[in-house]
Amino acid sequence: xxxxxxxxxxFASTSIYHFLFVPLTIGLAxxxxxxxxxxxxxxxxxxxxxxxxFGTLLVINIAVGVVTGLVQEFQxxxxxSVYSRFVGDVFGAPLAMEGLAAFFLESxxxxxxxxxxxxxxxxxxxxxxxxxxxxxxxxxxxIMAANSWMQRPVGYAINSVTGxxxxxxxxxxxxxxxxxxxxxxxxxxxxxxAGVVMLxxxxxxxxxxxxxxxxxxxxxLAVVVLxxxxxxxxMVGSHLGIVETAYQPMxxxxxxxxxxxxxxxxxxxFQVGGGNNDQNPxxxxxxxxxxxxxxxxSWDGKVEGLNDLQAQYQQRYGPxxxxxxxxxxxxxxxxxxxxxxxxxxxxxxxxxxxxxxxxEHSRWFLRLAVWSAVLPFLMNTAGWxxxxxxxxxxxxxxxxxxxxxxxxxVSTTAVVxxxxxxxxxxxxxxxxxxALMLRFARRELTMAPAAGVEPAAAQAxx
Numbered sequence: 001x002x003x004x005x006x007x008x009x010x011f012a013s014t015s016i017y018h019f020l021f022v023p024l025t026i027g028l029a030x031x032x033x034x035x036x037x038x039x040x041x042x043x044x045x046x047x048x049x050x051x052x053x054f055g056t057l058l059v060i061n062i063a064v065g066v067v068t069g070l071v072q073e074f075q076x077x078x079x080x081s082v083y084s085r086f087v088g089d090v091f092g093a094p095l096a097m098e099g100l101a102a103f104f105l106e107s108x109x110x111x112x113x114x115x116x117x118x119x120x121x122x123x124x125x126x127x128x129x130x131x132x133x134x135x136x137x138x139x140x141x142x143i144m145a146a147n148s149w150m151q152r153p154v155g156y157a158i159n160s161v162t163g164x165x166x167x168x169x170x171x172x173x174x175x176x177x178x179x180x181x182x183x184x185x186x187x188x189x190x191x192x193x194a195g196v197v198m199l200x201x202x203x204x205x206x207x208x209x210x211x212x213x214x215x216x217x218x219x220x221l222a223v224v225v226l227x228x229x230x231x232x233x234x235m236v237g238s239h240l241g242i243v244e245t246a247y248q249p250m251x252x253x254x255x256x257x258x259x260x261x262x263x264x265x266x267x268x269x270f271q272v273g274g275g276n277n278d279q280n281p282x283x284x285x286x287x288x289x290x291x292x293x294x295x296x297x298s299w300d301g302k303v304e305g306l307n308d309l310q311a312q313y314q315q316r317y318g319p320x321x322x323x324x325x326x327x328x329x330x331x332x333x334x335x336x337x338x339x340x341x342x343x344x345x346x347x348x349x350x351x352x353x354x355x356x357x358x359x360e361h362s363r364w365f366l367r368l369a370v371w372s373a374v375l376p377f378l379m380n381t382a383g384w385x386x387x388x389x390x391x392x393x394x395x396x397x398x399x400x401x402x403x404x405x406x407x408x409x410v411s412t413t414a415v416v417x418x419x420x421x422x423x424x425x426x427x428x429x430x431x432x433x434x435a436l437m438l439r440f441a442r443r444e445l446t447m448a449p450a451a452g453v454e455p456a457a458a459q460a461x462x
Contacts (some may be wrong), residue, residue: 004403007079010422014072019384020377023067023186026140027194028058031131033126034221040126046214054198054218055113055129056440062110063435071422079415083395083405090156091146094174098142099361106135130384140190141183146223148179150396151387152247165399174359178247181240182387186237189383191229192343192447193376198222199346199350199371201441203366206359209298210444216360223354234340244390245295245303248397250313250322251390252295254329257281263302265291269334275327279307317398328385335382339375386409409423 001009032055039047073095073324076084084091109131116125150193155172156165167173169324245252246327253259257271259279266283274281292301306323313322346368353359360366395402 003016003412003415004406006412007403007406007410008276010079010415010419011072011075013426014068014075015385015388015421015424016074016381017064017430018068019380021061022140023190023193023376024197025058025062025065026133026136026187027190027192028061028192028197029129030055031194031221032058033129033133035218036126036129040122041221043383048218050214050218050262051129053440057197057201057437059110059114060433060436060440062082064429066107068426074457078418079407080395080405081409082406083400085164086400086405087165087396090149090153090173091163093167093170094142094146094149097145098139102139102142104135106132106139108285118226129173130313133236137187140186143271144183144186145174145176145179147387148176148182149173151182151244151391152176152178153396153399165396177243181236181243185233185236185240185383188229188233189376189380190234191225193380195222195226195229195345195347196372196376199226200370201237203369204442205273206297207363207366207370212360219350219359220354223347224352226343230340230344230347231260234337234344236366237337237340239297241294242297244358247392249304250306250309250324253304253309254324254326254390255333255386256291256295256301256303257326257330258284258291259307260305261302263292263304264300265295265303267291267294267419271330274330276323276325282355320393320401322393324390328389332382332386332389336386339379339382343375343379372424 032051035047035054036051037043109128112120113125113128113132116128120128153165154176155167155169157168158164160168173179198218199222202215202222205215206219241252256265256267257274258265266286266288268283268286270284272282272284289299291303292298295301295303305328307377310322314320349365350359350369353362353365391397393401394404395405
């Protein structure tokens with residue numbers, strides 16, 4: 001592997017590992033806030049106990065996620081200094097907003113929520129967990145704005161003297177079509193991730209007969225959130241495919257392994273073979289017109305093939321190979337879509353069981369719900385690969401190639417050494433996180449600390 005490939009592998013490992021925690025913490029903060037709001041409005045102690053229970057899981061994942069996020073930002077200067085120098089004036093703006101505003105908001109109010117259980121008034125304490133949720137959403141917004149700029153650069157100009165990209169319109173960056181739809185998709189994916197995890201934990205306790213009445217409520221909340229969130233995630237993801245066809249047609253063509261232009265275009269559910277060295281894979285169970293619908297929004301839409309796009313890119317950008325890894329694109333798209341359909345079906349099954357009053361008695365549903373906890377993490381990873389690998393060989397679409405963005409002074413040996421250190425660190429953190437999650441997710445419910453200092457609360461014994 002070249003130094004560029006190793007540097008990409010290092011950044012990919014950091015990003016994938018970090019993105020395991022981002023959707024979970026965003027969604028879990030929202031669900032925890034809902035639980036505490038239910039307790040604040042109704043005064044039922046089981047909601048307070050659930051708030052403390054799932055809030056503990058939230059804090060564990062925020063702690064591990066922050067560590068990996070910090071390492072990720074350092075890599076911009078370590079391995080990708082040419083990229084940082086070229087687009088730092090643009091890319092750095094949303095990152096600075098994320099660090100100075102969103103992350104500061106989230107971390108400050110998380111501390112207030114953690115240490116204010118028996119010190120802050122109930123209403124103020126409730127406001128702190130909602131501020132944590134808002135901070136997480138804002139943090140994701142600024143990061144997504146920066147990433148979406150790499151997918152579709154807008155609001156910038158190239159300085160004729162320095163040759164660097166300079167920010168000219170921050171609102172164009174924040175109103176980027178790729179950002180708007182990508183951000184909505186990430187928020188919905190976050191709700192799906194947290195909903196599945198909450199359902200899995202609740203199902204485990206229901207299977208073992210632990211606090212049935214209490215965990216029935218958390219399971220119900222998870223299902224109520226999952227049904228619309230998973231359905232909307234599928235719909236928004238479908239529309240995002242249309243957006244990316246307009247600005248990154250190579251990514252969409254690779255996701256279907258569509259080598260030649262077609263109109264109308266069928267979608268294959270499965271294929272044998274395929275990849276950059278195989279332009280004639282055996283496609284199995286093709287659905288007529290479906291690719292046209294997904295890529296263009298029309299029944300007979302035209303989808304340009306990889307070969308035609310390659311010729312266009314060579315004419316526009318010069319000699320080179322501009323086709324991403326077709327195998328990764330094809331299967332990433334299907335892993336994300338197929339598992340998304342499984343989660344949607346599971347949530348609909350849960351909603352039907354809730355309506356019939358049989359959720360806690362359905363052994364098969366509870367067993368499958370427990371194991372479904374891994375599904376959203378596989379979906380999110382596949383979605384990340386689809387988005388980032390599909391941009392290759394560009395690090396900034398149409399502006400800078402990945403091979404031209406690395407730090408020239410960093411040797412292959414240094415990249416290999418740091419990659420090994422990072423992988424070892426992530427392995428340790430993963431083991432710690434899994435051990436803590438299993439321990440605290442399986443423990444019995446305990447009495448939560450007092451959430452407020454009003455006299456009425458003290459007299460009620462909370």
